[in-house]
Amino acid sequence: MLQFKLVLLGDSSVGKSSIVNRFVKDSFDEFRESTIGAAFLSQTVTINDNDSDVAQEITVKFEIWDTAGQERYKSLAPMYYRNANAALVVYDITQADSLEKARSWVQELKNKVDDDSLVIYLVGNKIDLVSNNNDDQDKRAVERSVAETYAEENNLLFSEVSAKTGEGIKQVFQSIAENLYQIRKKQDTTNINSTQRGNAPVDIHLQRPSTNDSTSCCS
Numbered sequence: 001m002l003q004f005k006l007v008l009l010g011d012s013s014v015g016k017s018s019i020v021n022r023f024v025k026d027s028f029d030e031f032r033e034s035t036i037g038a039a040f041l042s043q044t045v046t047i048n049d050n051d052s053d054v055a056q057e058i059t060v061k062f063e064i065w066d067t068a069g070q071e072r073y074k075s076l077a078p079m080y081y082r083n084a085n086a087a088l089v090v091y092d093i094t095q096a097d098s099l100e101k102a103r104s105w106v107q108e109l110k111n112k113v114d115d116d117s118l119v120i121y122l123v124g125n126k127i128d129l130v131s132n133n134n135d136d137q138d139k140r141a142v143e144r145s146v147a148e149t150y151a152e153e154n155n156l157l158f159s160e161v162s163a164k165t166g167e168g169i170k171q172v173f174q175s176i177a178e179n180l181y182q183i184r185k186k187q188d189t190t191n192i193n194s195t196q197r198g199n200a201p202v203d204i205h206l207q208r209p210s211t212n213d214s215t216s217c218c219s
């Protein structure tokens with residue numbers, strides 16, 4: 001079993017706790033209390049490795065830190081994103097400001113987390129509030145294409161979800177697990193190769209200066 005630390009970041013009320021609750025308990029609460037400090041939960045997913053000679057199933061355990069989005073808890077966040085393998089940065093597609101906040105979290109992660117392998121997933125939540133036929137009921141304030149382009153430019157994974165209906169939630173965690181597994185596999189291969197290189201006989205070519213080499217110093 002592989003174990004990874006995942007942190008959720010984003011403005012207050014965007015639905016971070018609701019996303020975790022949907023993923024861990026498959027439930028939704030219309031009247032959730034705002035998180036104080038942070039909450040810890042864990043959940044596993046199963047992924048398939050079909051690249052190996054023998055197809056295998058791998059269990060990935062997520063240790064999840066759901067941080068509080070209220071401004072007064074902002075200074076606590078580094079404690080939770082430190083050593084994280086993945087960050088879920090959440091915004092609410094009905095609140096334009098919440099995308100700006102998400103961008104500032106992404107920037108902070110890129111500046112402060114000294115680990116190129118950190119997987120950052122940008123999530124637009126509450127798609128259940130958007131109607132498909134573009135009428136007055138449509139509460140969308142952030143166009144999908146705007147967030148998607150930003151994600152592409154910044155090398156983030158991206159999708160829109162609904163914690164309320166559950167749409168897209170499982171896929172987010174599944175995709176993070178698959179990405180982290182591929183990264184871990186690559187790191188392991190690199191480590192094995194460099195260990196092997198360390199034990200291999202060192203190939204030293206001692207080149208004698210040729211006598212008619214004009215650059216040689218000594219006669």
Ligand SMILES: Nc1nc2c(ncn2[C@@H]2O[C@H](COP(=O)(O)OP(=O)(O)OP(=O)(O)O)[C@@H](O)[C@H]2O)c(=O)[nH]1
Pocket residue numbers: 010011012013014015016017018019029030031032033034035036067068069070125126127128129161162163164165
């Ligand atoms: N319609 C709809 N409402 C949602 C969805 N997700 C969350 N909500 C509601 O949005 C409100 C805030 O949800 P939370 O999960 O507490 O938000 P949070 O980001 O954890 O907030 P903080 O703890 O303050 O950081 C609650 O009333 C939820 O019921 C969703 O997908 N659709």
